[in-house]
Amino acid sequence: MVPVRQPRTTAWAAAAVLVLLPAAAACSDDGGSGSASSPTPTATAPATPTTGAAPTGDGPADPAAAEQEVRENWTTFFDPDASTEDKVAVLEKGESLRPLLAAFGGDRNAAQTSVEVTDVQFTSPTQATVTYDLLVGGAPALPDSKGAAIFEDETWKVSVKSLCALVKLSGDAAPPGC
Template sequence: MRVSNIRRAVATFGMVAVAAVTLVGCSSDDDSSSDSTTTTATTTTETTEVTVTETTTEAAAGEAADPATTEAVTNAYVTFFNGATPPAERAALVENGDVFLPTLEAMTSNPQAMATTATVEGVTLSDPENADVKWTLLMNGAPVLPDQSGNAIQQDGTWKVSATTFCTLLAIQGGGAPVPGC
């Protein structure tokens, strides 16, 4: 039954991804633009954790995070939402990752899930161990879920994608079956 729930979640993720690509492809593209900065990080190291050393600059709650925190949170999001990242490495970058490992492993058989990546547009600290993240989910480089609001949590010096953020993404997929950890 657990495998069935995981398969259902993975299949649903694929369907949502395809629907999102269709919606994005059908949206209008006007020429108006706004000035904004998008931070995209790619990780080419073989480590499974992004560690943050103590910094001397701390932002107050609600302010943009310092550069080291922003980089660590961005790396966690970019690596976690990269479908090509091995499941064990992804599990190390999400809160309660051991619970999500079977779901992450099941996603490796879904071509749509494997084609996902993410960009982070902004990181704001809500307190020293929690951050609000503005991010976009991409499929094959095209935005499918733009301007998402998510959270990151710092555990043992490592910034991770919050379980709530991952569960919210899984809930968008639907399917009715609860995913372990959500």
């Protein structure tokens, strides 16, 4: 008898291990803000601060513009066609993770992984909870995942902890500090 495989779990595990395992060494808990209870992916357009999206009081001055920026930047981060430069610009502490992001650029498995942001909830002037679907080959592999966006350097970015949460899901990775 052939064991029945769980396609969603298998696809996600394969994508996570092959695409995100190199991130394990780069993830650290060095005071990075934001939290993630599950993975964090997606990307499309380069990060450019949105006028009026800066935080004030209990949240962004322009929540609609800030939400649009979060969605665009998450999409960019997980866009297999986005340049390393674009990904560095939309990841918290991205410059320090440039070598990791450059390694993703040449990985054929990374070309199959993307995200679709389904909800953004601002939890403070500089943080938001992001709900997203992780897609592998365009099909949902990890629906309704939670991650975080961080307002850093006048830009809403994917949190490092969200990236580390995805690495942890592979089951094979035990990244230090994540």
